[in-house]
Amino acid sequence: MTNPAPSILPGLGFRQRFPLLALILERFVLSLVLLFAVSILIFGGLEALPGDFATTYLGQSATPQAVANIREDLGLNRPVTTRYVEWLGNAVQGDFGTSWASKNSVSEQIGKRLGNSLFLAGFAAVISVPLAVGLGMLSVHFRNRLPDKIINIISLAAISLPEFFIGYLLILVFAVNLGMATFPATVYDSMGFVERLKAIALPTATLVLVVLAHMMRMTRAAILSVMSSAYMETAELKGLSAFRSIVKHAAPNALAPIINVIALNLAYLVVGVVVVEVVFVYPGMGQYMVDAVTVRDMPVVQACGLIFAAVYIFLNMTADILAIIANPRLRHPR
Secondary structure (H helix, E strand, O other): OOOOOOOOOOOOOHHHHHHHHHHHHHHHHHHHHHHHHHHHHHHHHHHHOOOHHHHHHHHOOOHHHHHHHHHHHHOOOOOOOHHHHHHHHHHHOOOOOOOOOOOOEEEHHHHHHHHOOOOOOOOHOOOOOHHHHHHHHHHHHHOOOOHHHHHHHHHHHHHHHHHHHHHHHHHHHHHHHOOOOOOEEEOOOOOOOHHHHHOOOHHHHHHHHHHHHHHHHHHHHHHHHOOHHHHHHHHHHHHOOOOOOOOOHHHHHHHHHHHHHHHHHHHHHHOOOOHHHHHHOOOOOOHHHHHHHOOOOOOHHHHHHHHHHHHHHHHHHHHHHHHHHHOOHHHHHO
């Protein structure tokens, strides 16, 4: 009797013994590969853009020799592949080079700006996530009744309006007409925590209104899909109240899709702050990137693009991993 042939796929036994850990490692490796591919797109896409920083910096009246000298100083006359490998190697170590326009360290400037953007996005998330989940469960509890219809109408209206329109509307009402909020949303290092919260009130409200409706509607849809399950009928037959059965049984079993939509919206809060920061003149990553684009400051644009991509990919990876962990069939394989 011959021995069974060895497995063709290396690590197949590991996957069978530890399916949960194997899936998590797979998501992590795929995220790294995706980030590497995005870095190529960012660097190559900016290189393919028409125009030249040296010409923009010196003006149309610059002599060819002056343009050539600037390109020589910046290393733009070297091969693209050489510059990409050098840029990526330095970026992995946290060094994004020097700004062509201001001659300042890009990493130091991003450190300050990224903290402001994360503070704005984090405060908006603290408000929007529990509010969205609570409104979603409340909408399910009163489904097809007046509270549910009011919540759906308001959420549809919020989804239909772009963030810049919501931002300008809030500025008009609360800053110009009522004088209750500050504009522009200026923050600085020595500002106290309460003063900082007052300064970001309007941009935070804009971000909350933008992401709240989507998270709430997806939470409602995920819980409703679970409500028709047999164990929900059993819970109702045991005498549990409708709202308690939603909180205790329906919401935990709808956790995976809720986690996914929350993570996607958190990613949007960080990446999508560009428009909101420009509207409110907020000193964050988005405003920094837009200012760099206007003068073709490529090291700044590349660094901001790579960081935004890394945050978005990391949050999506986190959502996938949490959804995998929330799956009881993977946590307790037979």
